[in-house]
Amino acid sequence: MYISLTNHPGDPEGTPTGPKAANRVSSVVISLGIVSMLTDISSESVAAILPLYVTGVIGLSTVAYGFLDGLYQGVSAMVRIGGGWAADLGGQPKWVAFFGYGLSAVARVGLLFATSFGALTAVLTVDRLGKGIRTAPRDALVANASTPQNLAASFGMHRALDNTGAAIGPLLAFIILLVIPNGFSTVFVMSLAFALVGVAVLGIIIPNRRTNSPVQPGTTRAPDSAGRPAEIRRIRHRTPWRELNNPGLRRLLLVAGLLGVLTIGDGFIYLVLQDRSSFAAQFFPLLYVGTNVAFLVFAVPVGRFADRFGRARTLVLGHVLLLAAYVSATLPITGPAITILCLVLLGGYYAATDGILAVLATQFTTSATRATAIASAQTVVAVARFISTAGFGILWFAIGREWSMLLVTIAIALVLPIVAAILRSARQYRADV
Structure with missing residues (x-):
C-alpha cells in the first residue's frame, strides 16, 4: 500500500514522461528525499554532539572517541554490497531499505541507555549497519523513479533534501543544549522521534518499484495470439553478477578508490580552519552546518x-x-572570508560528487543489478575514506598539519588528470538501460 502524491500523464506511479521529463523530478524522488531529510535530522543531531557526549559526559578519552568516529565512518562498508544485492535478488528495494532505516531507528533507542564504551560501540555499529543496508536500495528507488534525461537532477534533488536535514539536525541539537544544559537525553529522544517518522513515511508513501521481473528466474512467458500468457518455458538463466563484470564499472570503481584515498575527512579540514583562525570552540559545529547549507x-x-x-x-x-x-x-x-570560501568549496564538491557517483554506476549495468552496482561504488568509497582518515591522522601526527595538507593537495592535483583519462576510456562500455 502506498499513497501517490502526484501522477504524471503516461505513468500512474509518478515517473516524469514527455517533453518536459528532463526538467521534472518525480514525486517519488521528493518523497524519498523527505525520508532522507528526516533521517539526517536524526543522525546528524547525534553526530554533532557525540564528541562532547563521549569525552565530556561519559568521560572517555579522545583515543576512544577516535575509534568510535572511525567505526561511524567505516562500518557501513561491511554490508553495502549485501544490501544492494538483496534488493536486486528479490526485486524489493523498498523493503530492504525499510529494514535498514528501521535498524537505525532501533539504535536510537539504545542511545538512551548507552553509558559505556562497549554499549556505544554496539549502538553505533547497529546504526551504521542500518545505513549500509539502506543506501543502495534507496538510490535504486531514486533511479527507478527517474528517466535517463533527468537522472542526475533527480539525485541532486534527493541530496538537496537530504542535506537540508544534515543542516537542521546540528542546529536543533545545539538549540536544545543551549536551552537545556546537559540535555543530551533530550537530543536522543528528538533523534528517535525523527527516525521513526522517516521510517513511517517510507513504509506508507513510497511505492516499491521492482528492479526485475516478477517472473521467476530461468522462466519466460510466451503470449498466445491474443496476447495472453500461454505457457512458461525454461530459458538459460544469465547470472546477474556477470553484468557487474563491466570494464567501465571496473574503471569507475578504480577512480572511486583513488579519489577516496585522497579525500581528507571533513573533521580534519575543520580542525585546520579552527586552529588557523582560532575562533571559539563552541562555534566548531557550525562549520558542519555551513558545508551542508552550501551542498x-x-x-x-x-x-x-x-x-x-x-x-x-x-x-x-x-x-x-x-x-x-x-x-x-x-x-x-x-x-572569516577564507573560512566561508573553504566551506562553500566543500559544499560544491559534495554536490558534484555524492549523487553523481551513483548515477555513473547505473550507466554501466542494467536495472537487474542497479542497486548492487551502486553499492559497489559506495563500498569502495567508504573503505577508501576509512583508510584516508586513519592515514591522514598518522601523517598529521608524524609531520604536522601544514606538511600533511600540502602533500595531500599535491597528490590529488597529480591524480586528477589520470582520473579524467580513465573516465574517458570507460565511456565505450556504457550499458543500454
Whole structure:
C-alpha cells in the first residue's frame, strides 16, 4: 500500500514522461528525499554532539572517541554490497531499505541507555549497519523513479533534501543544549522521534518499484495470439553478477578508490580552519552546518548541469573544487572570508560528487543489478575514506598539519588528470538501460 502524491500523464506511479521529463523530478524522488531529510535530522543531531557526549559526559578519552568516529565512518562498508544485492535478488528495494532505516531507528533507542564504551560501540555499529543496508536500495528507488534525461537532477534533488536535514539536525541539537544544559537525553529522544517518522513515511508513501521481473528466474512467458500468457518455458538463466563484470564499472570503481584515498575527512579540514583562525570552540559545529547549507544550495543546479554537460566531467570538476578547498585551508590566510570560501568549496564538491557517483554506476549495468552496482561504488568509497582518515591522522601526527595538507593537495592535483583519462576510456562500455 502506498499513497501517490502526484501522477504524471503516461505513468500512474509518478515517473516524469514527455517533453518536459528532463526538467521534472518525480514525486517519488521528493518523497524519498523527505525520508532522507528526516533521517539526517536524526543522525546528524547525534553526530554533532557525540564528541562532547563521549569525552565530556561519559568521560572517555579522545583515543576512544577516535575509534568510535572511525567505526561511524567505516562500518557501513561491511554490508553495502549485501544490501544492494538483496534488493536486486528479490526485486524489493523498498523493503530492504525499510529494514535498514528501521535498524537505525532501533539504535536510537539504545542511545538512551548507552553509558559505556562497549554499549556505544554496539549502538553505533547497529546504526551504521542500518545505513549500509539502506543506501543502495534507496538510490535504486531514486533511479527507478527517474528517466535517463533527468537522472542526475533527480539525485541532486534527493541530496538537496537530504542535506537540508544534515543542516537542521546540528542546529536543533545545539538549540536544545543551549536551552537545556546537559540535555543530551533530550537530543536522543528528538533523534528517535525523527527516525521513526522517516521510517513511517517510507513504509506508507513510497511505492516499491521492482528492479526485475516478477517472473521467476530461468522462466519466460510466451503470449498466445491474443496476447495472453500461454505457457512458461525454461530459458538459460544469465547470472546477474556477470553484468557487474563491466570494464567501465571496473574503471569507475578504480577512480572511486583513488579519489577516496585522497579525500581528507571533513573533521580534519575543520580542525585546520579552527586552529588557523582560532575562533571559539563552541562555534566548531557550525562549520558542519555551513558545508551542508552550501551542498543544499548547489545540489539541484549541479545535478541539472551534470545531465546536460556530462556526469563524468562533473565528477572531475567536483574534485577540482575539493582541491581548491584544500588550497584555501592550507594558505596562511586568516579571517572569516577564507573560512566561508573553504566551506562553500566543500559544499560544491559534495554536490558534484555524492549523487553523481551513483548515477555513473547505473550507466554501466542494467536495472537487474542497479542497486548492487551502486553499492559497489559506495563500498569502495567508504573503505577508501576509512583508510584516508586513519592515514591522514598518522601523517598529521608524524609531520604536522601544514606538511600533511600540502602533500595531500599535491597528490590529488597529480591524480586528477589520470582520473579524467580513465573516465574517458570507460565511456565505450556504457550499458543500454
